[in-house]
Amino acid sequence: MRLVPEWGSTFEGVNSPAIVQLRGVSHSFGGSTVLEPTDLDIVAGSFVSLVGPSGCGKSTLFNVIAGLLQPTHGSVTIGGEDVTGSPGHVGYMLQKDLLVPWRTVVGNITLGASLRGVRNDELINRAREMAKEYGLGDYLSHYPRALSGGMRQRVAFMRTVATQHDVVLLDEPFGALDAQTRFAMQSWITDVWRDTGRTIVFITHDVDEALFLSDRVIVLSARPGRIVDDIDVALERPRSVSTLTTPTFMELKQRILSTLHGSETPR
Ligand SMILES: Nc1ncnc2c1ncn2[C@@H]1O[C@H](COP(=O)(O)OP(=O)(O)OP(=O)(O)O)[C@@H](O)[C@H]1O
Numbered sequence: 001m002r003l004v005p006e007w008g009s010t011f012e013g014v015n016s017p018a019i020v021q022l023r024g025v026s027h028s029f030g031g032s033t034v035l036e037p038t039d040l041d042i043v044a045g046s047f048v049s050l051v052g053p054s055g056c057g058k059s060t061l062f063n064v065i066a067g068l069l070q071p072t073h074g075s076v077t078i079g080g081e082d083v084t085g086s087p088g089h090v091g092y093m094l095q096k097d098l099l100v101p102w103r104t105v106v107g108n109i110t111l112g113a114s115l116r117g118v119r120n121d122e123l124i125n126r127a128r129e130m131a132k133e134y135g136l137g138d139y140l141s142h143y144p145r146a147l148s149g150g151m152r153q154r155v156a157f158m159r160t161v162a163t164q165h166d167v168v169l170l171d172e173p174f175g176a177l178d179a180q181t182r183f184a185m186q187s188w189i190t191d192v193w194r195d196t197g198r199t200i201v202f203i204t205h206d207v208d209e210a211l212f213l214s215d216r217v218i219v220l221s222a223r224p225g226r227i228v229d230d231i232d233v234a235l236e237r238p239r240s241v242s243t244l245t246t247p248t249f250m251e252l253k254q255r256i257l258s259t260l261h262g263s264e265t266p267r
């Protein structure tokens with residue numbers, strides 16, 4: 001059973017229309033530049049990762065795309081609509097997003113709707129279906145304290161997807177997980193992405209994770225951030241552990257690491 005069949009996957013390759021468009025977006029805090037003028041087109045239904053050194057402006061860029069931060073210059077368009085500085089047009093899982101401890105799994109998934117004052121059986125049923133579909137069927141009425149780290153991350157992610165926006169921003173969603181749980185989460189998120197046809201923009205410090213998940217990896221320079229590489233990840237799907245040792249994977253990994261760290265050879 002697919003979660004919401006009508007969403008379907010919409011990604012038809014790099015020539016599909018851009019759902020997110022940034023034009024000359026830059027940002028300064030107190031006169032100090034964090035983000036250089038940036039142009040970026042993100043194709044509908046694609047999975048795009050951003051990598052770059054700590055403090056280079058990745059979360060700032062997400063805050064601008066989400067409309068939580070008015071950029072110093074430039075514009076953001078989503079689905080053809082100018083949404084610069086206007087929130088409510090994307091699903092956004094913030095860095096270190098937390099569950100609300102006094103709400104159950106279903107209560108957390110439907111939090112966005114509750115905050116907007118919407119509460120109906122259809123939303124709750126949809127949240128229940130989603131939790132069941134993605135392996136939390138036995139935990140619908142559990143509170144976050146009774147869940148493992150990986151389960152909590154899944155609930156936080158479902159909460160983001162439940163907002164029903166076509167574009168989903170995920171800021172280091174798996175940062176706090178051990179390697180094994182992280183790998184399980186990566187496979188899981190690929191399934192959700194395939195099932196729902198959303199456009200996912202993903203921030204990570206893990207180059208393997210970026211390549212494993214994405215159609216495209218964008219590399220940012222150290223602060224002030226600017227795009228220094230933009231890579232089309234031509235790795236077949238579905239991907240598996242063996243993808244991590246293919247020549248294409250190794251080549252792209254080497255390319256990203258040398259951009260991030262100069263000409264150092266990865267160990
Ligand atoms: N509200 C703010 N006021 C002033 N400076 C800020 C503010 N938010 C972020 N900064 C600064 O802007 C720079 C970019 O921050 P940002 O959080 O976007 O980095 P990042 O790339 O997400 O880093 P990390 O990988 O560590 O999460 C940092 O130097 C940070 O200190």
Ligand SMILES: [Mg+2]
Nearest residue numbers: 058059060095
């Ligand atoms: Mg950040």
